[in-house]
Amino acid sequence: MATRVRPSSKRCAVIGGSGFLGRHLVEKLLDRGYSVSVFDIRQSYELPGVTFHQGDLCDKQALLPALKDVSLVFHCASPAPASDDRRLFERVNIQGTRTVIQACVDAGVQKLVLTSSASVVFEGTDIKNGKEDLPYAKKPIDYYTQTKIEQEKLVLEACDKEKGFLTVAIRPHGIFGPRDPQLVPILVDTARRGKMKFIIGDGTNLVDFTFVENVVHGHILAAERLRSDSPSCGKPYHITNDEPIRFWDFMSEVLVGLGYAAPRYHLPYTLVYTLALLLWLLALILRPLMSFKPTFTPMRVALAGTHHYYSCDRAKQDLGYKPVVSLKEGIARTVQSYPHLKQGA
Numbered sequence: 001m002a003t004r005v006r007p008s009s010k011r012c013a014v015i016g017g018s019g020f021l022g023r024h025l026v027e028k029l030l031d032r033g034y035s036v037s038v039f040d041i042r043q044s045y046e047l048p049g050v051t052f053h054q055g056d057l058c059d060k061q062a063l064l065p066a067l068k069d070v071s072l073v074f075h076c077a078s079p080a081p082a083s084d085d086r087r088l089f090e091r092v093n094i095q096g097t098r099t100v101i102q103a104c105v106d107a108g109v110q111k112l113v114l115t116s117s118a119s120v121v122f123e124g125t126d127i128k129n130g131k132e133d134l135p136y137a138k139k140p141i142d143y144y145t146q147t148k149i150e151q152e153k154l155v156l157e158a159c160d161k162e163k164g165f166l167t168v169a170i171r172p173h174g175i176f177g178p179r180d181p182q183l184v185p186i187l188v189d190t191a192r193r194g195k196m197k198f199i200i201g202d203g204t205n206l207v208d209f210t211f212v213e214n215v216v217h218g219h220i221l222a223a224e225r226l227r228s229d230s231p232s233c234g235k236p237y238h239i240t241n242d243e244p245i246r247f248w249d250f251m252s253e254v255l256v257g258l259g260y261a262a263p264r265y266h267l268p269y270t271l272v273y274t275l276a277l278l279l280w281l282l283a284l285i286l287r288p289l290m291s292f293k294p295t296f297t298p299m300r301v302a303l304a305g306t307h308h309y310y311s312c313d314r315a316k317q318d319l320g321y322k323p324v325v326s327l328k329e330g331i332a333r334t335v336q337s338y339p340h341l342k343q344g345a
């Protein structure tokens with residue numbers, strides 16, 4: 001009779017492990033003595049202790065070898081939020097996540113940790129100290145958010161204590177840190193094109209930004225605390241720096257740290273939001289003829305002009321979460337890590 005090898009509890013897989021968050025997660029897992037199998041559509045680095053499997057997560061046959069003898073899987077792959085390719089989001093975040101769940105079950109994986117997003121409850125209006133019991137956005141602001149909602153539901157609903165398949169979702173917000181391909185590069189590009197002179201709204205709106213190492217810490221705590229008798233089974237958890245900051249103060253600190261001027265002049269929120277909507281519509285209409293990507297999308301304007309900060313109380317209580325790097329230290333380390341994006345570089 002063939003005996004089934006019990007997966008080692010120190011062997012895990014990171015789907016999306018070549019990306020920004022995924023790679024930081026892989027590095028921390030290695031530090032903690034895990035051996036890691038990375039599954040990603042691209043390979044961006046090599047590290048001892050890591051086995052790479054290149055493929056599309058929508059392909060179960062490609063996924064299965066990466067999950068062999070693995071007890072714990074982190075799923076942090078997604079198309080970039082800046083894309084507006086609805087079919088891609090639906091294929092990867094919804095169909096692909098179904099495939100990931102099925103592959104985990106087939107491979108005998110015991111725990112699945114999903115990187116969701118705090119944005120699953122964001123509709124473009126103020127959220128102050130939002131808790132996990134807020135309803136999902138009824139009118140998600142973009143395809144990214146819409147498909148992250150469906151993805152989170154799928155993973156949490158798949159939690160099955162009887163079958164020994166446990167799931168949990170981490171909802172980070174505004175991840176930043178070294179090697180981030182999004183926040184700082186887009187900010188600097190906008191500044192270099194002379195478009196970061198304006199503050200949208202009165203500039204007092206509070207927002208969460210989360211240093212990447214805190215997000216990693218939250219994921220590992222969630223994974224290690226996940227047992228059939230733990231309160232976290234099938235639940236989502238906000239993970240932030242727990243230090244809400246004015247959106248425009250955060251942007252200014254990063255810009256000034258890199259040698260650019262901070263935005264100074266105010267523009268009314270409703271005016272900018274309406275312009276962003278019109279521009280988005282225009283881009284949609286002109287798509288068959290030409291392609292242009294507006295910098296100020298409705299989603300970015302909404303994020304820049306409203307309050308959106310979340311309570312981490314549930315993560316503190318159930319997971320023992322506490323940020324390990326302060327916002328000040330995180331900003332300093334981030335700025336230092338981008339010498340090539342400095343003014344004049």
Ligand SMILES: NC(=O)C1=CN([C@@H]2O[C@H](COP(=O)(O)OP(=O)(O)OC[C@H]3O[C@@H](n4cnc5c(N)ncnc54)[C@H](OP(=O)(O)O)[C@@H]3O)[C@@H](O)[C@H]2O)C=CC1
Pocket residue numbers: 015016017018019020021022039040041042055056057058075076077078079080092096115116117118148171172173174175176181182
């Ligand atoms: N960055 C942020 O502020 C926040 C991010 N999140 C979530 O965190 C997770 C990680 O984000 P982040 O690290 O910033 O993103 P990245 O784009 O840096 O990483 C995602 C990785 O997944 C890969 N990928 C995309 N599609 C597939 C596919 N079909 N099969 C296999 N791999 C694929 C990407 O490859 P490629 O680059 O080639 O597409 C990339 O390597 C995502 O789930 C995101 O939704 C949540 C909240 C905030």
Ligand SMILES: CC(C)CCC[C@@H](C)[C@H]1CC[C@H]2C3=C(CC[C@]12C)[C@@]1(C)CCC(=O)C[C@@H]1CC3
Pocket residue numbers: 081116117118119173174175182183186187190295296300301303304
């Ligand atoms: C042009 C400026 C008004 C803004 C430049 C910075 C923005 C690129 C970023 C500020 C907040 C960020 C953010 C995300 C992406 C990058 C920003 C818009 C997410 C949408 C990434 C994916 C998520 O799950 C939620 C994030 C919220 C904050």
